[in-house]
Amino acid sequence: MSSASFSQANELPAWKTLQSIYDTEGKSLSVKEQFEKDPERFNKFSHTFKNHDGSEILFDFSKNIINDDIKQALVKLAKEANVEQLRDAFFKGEHINFTEDRAVYHVALRNQSNVPMKVDGQDVMPEVNSVLEHMKEFSNQVRSGEWKGYTGKAITDIVNIGIGGSDLGPVMVTEALKAYAQKGLNVHFVSNIDGTHIAEELRHCDPETTLFLVASKTFTTAETTTNANSAKKWFLEKAKDESHIAKHFVALSTNADEVAKFGIDTKNMFGFENWVGGRYSVWSAIGLSVCLYIGYDNFVDFLKGAEAVDKHFTSAPLEENIPVLGGLLSVWYNNFFGAQTHLVAPFDQYLHRFPAYLQQLSMESNGKSVTRSNEFVKYSTGSILFGEPATNSQHSFFQLVHQGTKLIPADFILAAQSQNPIENNLHQRMLASNFFAQAEALMVGKPQETVKAEGAPDNLVPHKIFLGNRPTTSILAQKITPAALGSLIAYYEHVTFTEGAVWNINSFDQWGVELGKVLAKVIGKELDNKDKIESHDQSTNSLINQFKNWA
Numbered sequence: 168m169s170s171a172s173f174s175q176a177n178e179l180p181a182w183k184t185l186q187s188i189y190d191t192e193g194k195s196l197s198v199k200e201q202f203e204k205d206p207e208r209f210n211k212f213s214h215t216f217k218n219h220d221g222s223e224i225l226f227d228f229s230k231n232i233i234n235d236d237i238k239q240a241l242v243k244l245a246k247e248a249n250v251e252q253l254r255d256a257f258f259k260g261e262h263i264n265f266t267e268d269r270a271v272y273h274v275a276l277r278n279q280s281n282v283p284m285k286v287d288g289q290d291v292m293p294e295v296n297s298v299l300e301h302m303k304e305f306s307n308q309v310r311s312g313e314w315k316g317y318t319g320k321a322i323t324d325i326v327n328i329g330i331g332g333s334d335l336g337p338v339m340v341t342e343a344l345k346a347y348a349q350k351g352l353n354v355h356f357v358s359n360i361d362g363t364h365i366a367e368e369l370r371h372c373d374p375e376t377t378l379f380l381v382a383s384k385t386f387t388t389a390e391t392t393t394n395a396n397s398a399k400k401w402f403l404e405k406a407k408d409e410s411h412i413a414k415h416f417v418a419l420s421t422n423a424d425e426v427a428k429f430g431i432d433t434k435n436m437f438g439f440e441n442w443v444g445g446r447y448s449v450w451s452a453i454g455l456s457v458c459l460y461i462g463y464d465n466f467v468d469f470l471k472g473a474e475a476v477d478k479h480f481t482s483a484p485l486e487e488n489i490p491v492l493g494g495l496l497s498v499w500y501n502n503f504f505g506a507q508t509h510l511v512a513p514f515d516q517y518l519h520r521f522p523a524y525l526q527q528l529s530m531e532s533n534g535k536s537v538t539r540s541n542e543f544v545k546y547s548t549g550s551i552l553f554g555e556p557a558t559n560s561q562h563s564f565f566q567l568v569h570q571g572t573k574l575i576p577a578d579f580i581l582a583a584q585s586q587n588p589i590e591n592n593l594h595q596r597m598l599a600s601n602f603f604a605q606a607e608a609l610m611v612g613k614p615q616e617t618v619k620a621e622g623a624p625d626n627l628v629p630h631k632i633f634l635g636n637r638p639t640t641s642i643l644a645q646k647i648t649p650a651a652l653g654s655l656i657a658y659y660e661h662v663t664f665t666e667g668a669v670w671n672i673n674s675f676d677q678w679g680v681e682l683g684k685v686l687a688k689v690i691g692k693e694l695d696n697k698d699k700i701e702s703h704d705q706s707t708n709s710l711i712n713q714f715k716n717w718a
């Protein structure tokens with residue numbers, strides 16, 4: 168299934184229905200009033216997801232600007248846009264990434280049920296399982312101290328060198344699951360080409376006890392190969408002998424030739440296939456830092472949490488399909504309310520890199536403007552996703568969310584149980600009270616009458632009004648366990664999938680990152696000498712020449 172039977176989503180009948188609902192009642196629909204009218208609203212618009220281990224996550228969509236008609240029309244839109252057919256093609260390993268002629272099959276990596284999953288007629292599970300077995304064996308050896316560095320000492324520091332999907336997932340997950348980490352084993356991440364990044368991280372490391380994971384799907388990414396070469400130099404300055412590299416460098420990649428050229432024995436390579444997109448690769452060998460940090464059993468639990476969402480996504484009717492509903496809401500705000508952004512605020516310090524991770528997932532996937540029928544889209548696509556953990560974000564940009572001129576749909580995430588219930592859980596209760604209060608405040612607002620009744624002077628009344636009716640989705644987990652985190656990530660992956668399917672774009676390529684890379688290569692050469700540059704536009708030439716003067 169390479170292209171849908173339609174080109175422009177806004178030509179679908181359900182899109183037109185949604186437009187007319189928006190024009191008549193949708194744009195002024197008061198969520199507060201909807202709650203007053205319907206005592207069943209919460210039950211109707213919230214869904215509890217049950218994980219493989221029996222734990223649950225509650226997704227409350229009821230504070231969104233929707234009613235029965237809107238939900239029905241959105242579900243109809245998903246049907247007309249063939250979301251189910253595309254989803255089925257995705258799970259069958261068809262080449263839905265048609266611009267790169269590839270399957271999109273990261274779901275096979277978390278297929279813990281081990282049912283055969285085929286790409287081009289070939290079951291990929293034996294290879295997936297064999298890499299997992301290798302990860303298990305290796306992580307057990309490193310964690311137990313059996314794997315020794317070149318002077319016979321156990322590994323204390325793991326440095327993952329990678330960028331984009333080869334960094335953001337591992338960083339986010341290791342941070343999120345710090346409570347599950349083995350004491351005495353530290354992880355570091357080097358992604359930026361800025362020398363400061365590697366210099367600062369290596370300051371904490373000793374070559375004798377450091378293990379480098381060079382994580383790159385292609386093994387040709389300039390930032391990663393440059394950082395990996397610098398790491399090798401740093402290591403050899405002390406270790407001297409190149410044969411010691413085998414104990415201290417492993418590669419996570421699809422490209423065995425480049426790995427060997429770099430000097431890593433392919434026995435120390437953890438492979439995966441080109442049907443794993445970078446932003447979906449934390450489930451693959453790219454997740455080795457996670458596996459080392461939290462241990463293999465926890466890593467498997469992480470996979471199982473995602474698999475449970477995959478099962479839900481492929482089997483639940485669209486009306487009850489949690490990621491489908493999340494994706495449709497995003498289309499509703501993006502295309503009918505004209506929302507440009509989407510806020511994700513985890514009320515969880517361990518999830519502080521979650522929004523950054525979601526930025527690549529969402530914006531690299533759906534920042535596209537050509538349909539699967541190769542035409543320019545006639546509507547807005549991918550949202551600008553942003554976020555920071557609360558409550559910090561409340562004291563920073565929430566002002567604009569509450570009283571600014573823009574509609575910013577928001578997701579709030581909280582776990583009921585803290586990993587650090589200090590002060591008799593006081594911190595957790597305060598955190599949770601903010602999670603509930605923010606969503607409530609955004610919805611109910613504060614009308615003029617209330618502001619006046621509180622005695623505000625006339626000139627301050629307008630400043631103190633909150634219009635309310637600002638939509639939020641509250642996601643309440645029991646605890647951020649490896650399984651719950653796996654589920655949350657898979658939820659957002661399938662939200663992103665649903666959006667892209669409705670917009671009829673290819674969510675799986677990333678041609679937009681190429682042009683800048685090519686130009687940087689050309690300019691990189693021009694920076695090697697002091698010659699005056701005149702080959703670019705006036706601004707670029709002047710900036711380069713000034714840089715050369717000052718460098």
Ligand code: F6P
Pocket residue numbers: 330331332333382383384385386387388391444445446531677680
């Ligand atoms: O430049 C974007 C990108 O291709 C991402 O999609 C990818 O996650 C990242 O670069 C890193 O690529 P690689 O894993 O091949 O080094």
